[in-house]
Amino acid sequence: xxxxxxxxxxxxxxxxxxxxxxxxxxxxxxxxxxxxxxxxxxxxxxxxxxxxxxxxxxxxxxxxxxxxxxxxxxxxxxxxxxxxxxxxxxxxxxxxxxxxxxxxxxxxxxxxxxxxxxxxxxxxxxxxxxxxxxxxxxxxxxxxxxxxxxxxxxxxxxxxxxxxxxxxxxxxxxxxxxxxxxxxxxxxxxxxxxxxxxxxxxxxxxxxxxxxxxxxxxxxxxxxxxxxxxxxxxxxxxxxxxxxxxxxxxxxxxxxxxxxxxxxxxxxxxxxxxxxxxxxxxxxxxxxxxxxxxxxxxxxxxxxxxxxxxxxxxxxxxxxxxxxxxxxxxxxxxxxxxxxxx
Numbered sequence: 131x132x133x134x135x136x137x138x139x140x141x142x143x144x145x146x147x148x149x150x151x152x153x154x155x156x157x158x159x160x161x162x163x164x165x166x167x168x169x170x171x172x173x174x175x176x177x178x179x180x181x182x183x184x185x186x187x188x189x190x191x192x193x194x195x196x197x198x199x200x201x202x203x204x205x206x207x208x209x210x211x212x213x214x215x216x217x218x219x220x221x222x223x224x225x226x227x228x229x230x231x232x233x234x235x236x237x238x239x240x241x242x243x244x245x246x247x248x249x250x251x252x253x254x255x256x257x258x259x260x261x262x263x264x265x266x267x268x269x270x271x272x273x274x275x276x277x278x279x280x281x282x283x284x285x286x287x288x289x290x291x292x293x294x295x296x297x298x299x300x301x302x303x304x305x306x307x308x309x310x311x312x313x314x315x316x317x318x319x320x321x322x323x324x325x326x327x328x329x330x331x332x333x334x335x336x337x338x339x340x341x342x343x344x345x346x347x348x349x350x351x352x353x354x355x356x357x358x359x360x361x362x363x364x365x366x367x368x369x370x371x372x373x374x375x376x377x378x379x380x381x382x383x384x385x386x387x388x389x390x391x392x393x394x395x396x397x398x399x400x401x402x403x404x405x406x407x408x409x410x411x412x413x414x415x416x417x418x419x420x421x422x423x424x425x426x427x428x429x430x431x432x433x434x435x436x437x438x439x440x441x442x443x444x445x446x447x448x449x450x451x452x453x454x455x456x457x458x459x460x461x462x463x464x465x466x467x468x469x470x471x472x
Contacts (some may be wrong), residue, residue: 144377148425152418159416250468265308283385329369
């Protein structure tokens with residue numbers, strides 16, 4: 131039975147929260163930032179807060195596969211293809227001059243703006259690079275100078291619908307004249323982050339032990355090159371952990387791509403969320419989390435979050451419907467292949 135999204139018709143956002151806890155014990159390790167370390171801050175009510183996972187990091191988790199375990203979320207790295215419920219969705223695959231796989235628009239952090247994609251020669255398009263396809267589409271995207279977001283969204287949908295959810299900024303300086311001089315951009319439709327409240331620091335430490343020479347001075351060695359005993363300190367944290375997910379329904383409707391595409395994008399976003407909560411919560415070796423109760427919808431209140439199984443049953447039919455409407459590219463499997471030869 132197809133999913134019913136009519137309860138979302140008048141909502142501007144779909145907001146979901148999921149309580150998390152360490153899989154074992156009470157401590158966890160948050161994401162760290164260069165020259166900063168853990169992002170600690172004080173909440174508006176004076177509660178000590180901690181950013182466990184940033185929006186940009188969460189986008190990476192939701193797009194492809196768990197980088198810690200290799201467990202597929204949307205992309206199966208072993209098969210170099212979508213997971214089964216998503217097969218047929220458009221994607222741009224990059225191969226080298228020998229035809230070996232390099233990367234694709236799902237795994238690249240900048241998605242369709244990846245230089246490997248922009249500079250890749252498109253299979254079946256007579257020496258055209260992918261950037262040339264964008265330039266050709268500019269006649270529709272910006273016919274009078276101003277950007278028509280609907281036409282830009284329609285172009286992105288043809289080649290990688292996942293990019294519509296996670297956003298793209300065509301800002302490659304090498305090709306700026308072909309890609310709108312930095313004006314072709316779509317914001318994230320699906321955003322997420324994880325934070326913890328009432329946190330306390332759990333300080334500990336350890337040492338790397340050299341069984342041969344604890345001093346590290348033998349043969350002129352040094353700690354920097356791996357010799358000797360090296361003590362280190364370590365900060366982990368305890369606290370109440372919550373994952374937050376925000377799906378911009380108003381933005382999806384503003385794309386003007388039709389009801390079936392809207393339903394597909396909503397279902398795809400919910401699949402990413404539920405699959406991440408199911409298999410993607412080992413964020414780091416020392417940050418192995420688990421759900422602490424079912425995720426809840428905080429807005430709109432009358433929408434019931436479908437299960438992962440329900441979403442998986444619905445997606446193939448939605449993908450076929452949108453393909454039959456000829457809103458994807460003309461490849462039977464949805465795959466656009468580009469060859470990167472630099």
